[in-house]
Every structure is written in C-alpha cells, then in structure tokens.
Amino acid sequence: MGLSAKETFAGDTEARRHPPAPGILRAKVRSLAPSMTRSMQRVAETVAADPAACAQLTVTALAHRTGTSEATVVRTARVLGYPGYRDLRLALAALAAQQQAGAAPSVTADIAVTDPLPEVVAKLAQEEQLCLSDTAAQLDTAQLEAAVAALATARRTDVYGIAASALVGQDLTQKLLRIGMLAHCHSDPHLAVTNAVQLRPGDVAIGISHSGSTVDVIEPLRVAFDQGATTVGITSRRDAPIAQYADIVLTTAPGRESELRPAAMSSRTSQLLLVDCLFIGVAQRTYDSAAPALSASYEALTHRHSAAGPRP
C-alpha cells in the first residue's frame, strides 16, 4: 500500500452503476456481516436495527454512536454496496418510508369525542374520500345521462332542497346560471310549490333529499311531475318515497353516520359529486354557449377582487 489497492475502490466500482434497492438491506447485512471486521459489524447492525433513526444521522454522528470513526462508517457503506455514506443514508430514508407505508393501517374507526384534532382531520378526509368512491361506483350512468340530456335542453330548471340539501341545490343552481341556463333553487316549500305549478313539459325539476322522504321537497316535485315536467330525484335510497314522482333517480352513497356526524351531514359530499357530474355533463353538451358564458361571468367578477398582491 500505498501498496495494495487504494481504499477508494474498496467496494468495487460497480456500486456506482447499480446501487442496490433499499428493501434488501437487512438481508445484505446478514449475509455480509461475517466477512466484515468487528467495528464494521457494529455499524452494520446499528443501521439494520433502526434505519429510520440512522437516516437522520451524519457520518460523524453515526460513527460516534457506534463508537467507531467516520472512515469505518464509510467503509461499511461501501461493503453494503453503496458508493458512499451519502447514498446509504438515502437508501435508509427510503427503506424507512417503505416500512412505514406498509404499516399504515389507515384510520377507519369512528370519530370519537376524545380524538385529537389531527386525527379528526385525517378521519374526516378519509371518510369523505371513501364516500366519493362509493358514490362514483354505485352511480347509474344511464340515469345520469338521461338527467344531463333533460337539463341541457330544458327551458327552465327548478331545484328543491331543504336545509343541507338546499345548499347543494344552490350550488347546482349557481353553476347552471354561470353557463347561461335558467335555474332556480327553492327552499321555501310554499314558494317551491307555487313555482312548480308554472312548469310544463320540457322543463326540469330536481328534488334533493338525503332521506328521500322530506315532505317539503317531495311535494313540489310531485306538482312538477303532475305538470309534465321531467323530474329528477337525488336521494340515497332508490325506493324512497320521492322516487314515486321522479322520472329519473340519482342515488347518493349513504355515507357512514356517527354521533357527531349525522347522515344528513355526510350526505353532502355525495350529493355534491352528483351535482358536479350533472354540471360538467351539461356544460359539455352546451359547450358552444357554456364556454363564453363561463368566461364572461369570470370577467365580470374580476374587479370584485382587490388588486393587492401579497400583504403590503
């Protein structure tokens, strides 16, 4: 040495081209340990025992923790097949992440009164995600298609909804108005009925009710139905009372309830997804008039936003 091969290439150059995958680290440690010197074994074992923690450490820190020197740590990394400590460290981080990912059971339990906020956030987000995929999965696209077709050619559209469903109705209405369609949402049952009487064939009436048995929504929809308008029911049960007066029934996913979160509240997500689908469907089919209308309403609102950029 100077004589024997410089340590520089101790681990052979091949490592530079094919750095090993992280998963095999444990196996490598076990199979290579016997051929390592004692202090290198200490390093290798420490690393295999707690990759996550070691990924946080610098060479110096790891050397210190294993009671060895930086040089030894680097040598160990080389033996394990990495070009240097830096790369071993990256692999450790990756390994730790993989392990953690595998261990993530995902929070499916109910939201409890004692849950800390971060957990509440996680659970809520996950619940709503589930609700969305459920809704999409069980949706009857033929019915949706029919509803879109009716809306796209409607002379006018009435929407009925109460309480939480009223908000969904208003959301739909706002969107339809933005693409130049004539739409109204009624949550006052009397006014709703009064308006329903005005409808005639070719018009569309949409009743939104999670339970499907809200009289204040059923009633105007029945009137609209009797007037010959095309009626759409948005509810969680295909056999709900509201379905009697609905030419088209779109079903929402029931959504799990819990004490803090009654069904009426969790239905919202599902209903809104339907509303978005309806809206996009209609916008597609009336694109020539919808697109200009959309940008026009966008333009019109620009001056309602303050010009100010970030905090002065």
Add this chain to the structure above:
Amino acid sequence: MGLSAKETFAGDTEARRHPPAPGILRAKVRSLAPSMTRSMQRVAETVAADPAACAQLTVTALAHRTGTSEATVVRTARVLGYPGYRDLRLALAALAAQQQAGAAPSVTADIAVTDPLPEVVAKLAQEEQLCLSDTAAQLDTAQLEAAVAALATARRTDVYGIAASALVGQDLTQKLLRIGMLAHCHSDPHLAVTNAVQLRPGDVAIGISHSGSTVDVIEPLRVAFDQGATTVGITSRRDAPIAQYADIVLTTAPGRESELRPAAMSSRTSQLLLVDCLFIGVAQRTYDSAAPALSASYEALTHRHSAAGPRP
C-alpha cells in the same frame, strides 16, 4: 437587510423541529407554489414531477437542471418546510419509495369536452379525492386548533362569504346552530359590514374566500378585526390580502382548475373539509351542550319526513 431577516431563517426555525412527512410534498408544492417566485416554482415543479430522479441529484445538479442557482434550490427547500436541501433530498427519497410501494396509476388527465360521462364521473371523483388529501396534508393543525378554541368559547360568530363561498359559510352556520351556538352567515356585503360593527372581543368572525382577495369578504372581516373580534380567514393562499386581517389563517388546497371547472368551483371541496373539521372540533369541546342540541334538532325534524316507507 441587512435589511430583511437574514435568509438563514427564511423557512422559520420550526422546520427544524417538525420536518414535514414525505407524503405531503405534492400538496405542499401545489399550495405554496403560488406564493413562490418564478425560479423557485421551476425547482418545486421539477421536484414534484419526479421525486425519485431528483433524490439522486446534488444541489448543484438540480440547480443546473432547473436552470437556476444553488441558492434558489436551497431557498425552495426552505419554503417547502425543510431546514435545507439535504433534508429535502432525504424526503424525496422517502417519497419515491412510498410512491413505488403504493404505485397508484390513476387517471390524472384533465376533464375534456369530449369525455363520455362515466369517465367524467371517475375523473371528478378522483380529483376531489386528491383535493381532500391535499387539504388534510397541508392543513396547519395549530391554526385549526386555535380557530376551534375561539369558536367554542365565542359569544357569537359571524361568517362572511360570497357566491360559492357563501354556501360553505351557510353550511358552517347551519352546523353551528345545530349545536346551539350563535352563528350567522352574511353574503350581502352591506349587511355583513353592519353586523361586523356589532362584534367585540370574544366574538369570532370568519371570512371565506378562495382567492383571498374578494373585497366584499375582506371588508367585513377588517371591520371585525378592528372591533377586536377573533378573525379567521379561510383561503387558498397564506399570503392573500385577507390574511392581513385574520388572526388565524386556514388554508385550502388550490385544486387543479380546468376550463370546465374553474378554481372557484374546485375550491368548494377543500373549504367544506375545513368547515367539517371546525365543526367537529367545536362539537367535541362543547360536547355536553352539543350532544343534546344535536339530538334535539334531529327530533324536531322527524315529523317533516313523510311516514311512508318504500313506495306504497
């Protein structure tokens, strides 16, 4: 400055104590990108687009690849919440490993005018799911906690929101009312200001605006702020004008826009998740009064549902 704070602490020291988990990176990039400078955006996007590849690069290499300088790369890492590039790189490696493990292919393309309905449904559902996890990921739970605490003890609560955000505000209001809290949502700017003047310390005012620059929402919030009420801003940009008058800022995920689905529309999902989190948080903390109030309002509504079961 010598003028402004030394860049050293640009990312604030908190990053040193709570380095963000890897999973959130995409969400963070999306939510923080708007407030970044152009060259930082280039770095952030490159990194988000291919974490695995970037994990292999040194600062210099990444700077070169993005056509920027080392300094910019480090600055970006800071903004993303890491103490420096080294740590961002570790997180990237971890993220890449996680992704590979999860390997979710998924339809990420924009919704096109020509998409058939079933595809629209799938894309919408997935987009909203992404939006939800982004929102949960980037949410600052400390701020949320503060908002919940303020709401739980508020004498009264005012909510300001316009157009789509008005619906979100009403949703929150409905829920708070159900657990016996005094809450109102104002979408008429004049009435909103009139009401804001009535507020005093101990009251809470919440302004909801996706852009964070809607004057009709900022104005009443400013008044409430001046009155000494605790003010909360719900917006997609932490540095939006509305933040000036918000004691607490809750950020929503930006949500990808497309021609058929402008940002204002896709913001809804994110805002509603926040609202739900607020509500559950408050309900937990006022459980003794909230639970009876919830069931009371449930009871009161029963007779508004028709007794009829399945179609007679």
Add this chain to the structure above:
DNA sequence: CCCACCTTCGAAAATAGCTTTCAGCCATGG
C-alpha cells in the same frame, strides 16, 4: 521469544457538497 508482515482502525488532511452573503438586475411605483 522476537521480528517481519499484515490487518484493522481512527485522526486528520483533502474534497465535495451545502449554505450564506452580497451585489447586480429587473420590475414597480412615484
């Protein structure tokens, strides 16, 4: 038992990579 040689190891020098500073540039507003 002693010597020559080899292996293993860590201190410290050398280097590569990361971070900070700083001065120039460009856009913005007066």
Add this chain to the structure above:
DNA sequence: CCATGGCTGAAAGCTATTTTCGAAGGTGGG
C-alpha cells in the same frame, strides 16, 4: 426618469463526507 425593493446567481464560507496515512494490535515463522 429615478428610487425602491424584491429576485437572482456568483462566489465566499462552512459542514459533511471521503481519502490518506500512520499507529496499534495481532499472527506466523524463525
């Protein structure tokens, strides 16, 4: 048109990693 302030990259400064090198300890042969 100038002043101001934010954005940027070049380069200085520093830290972490890598390499060198020689000392300590062990081993086998004389």
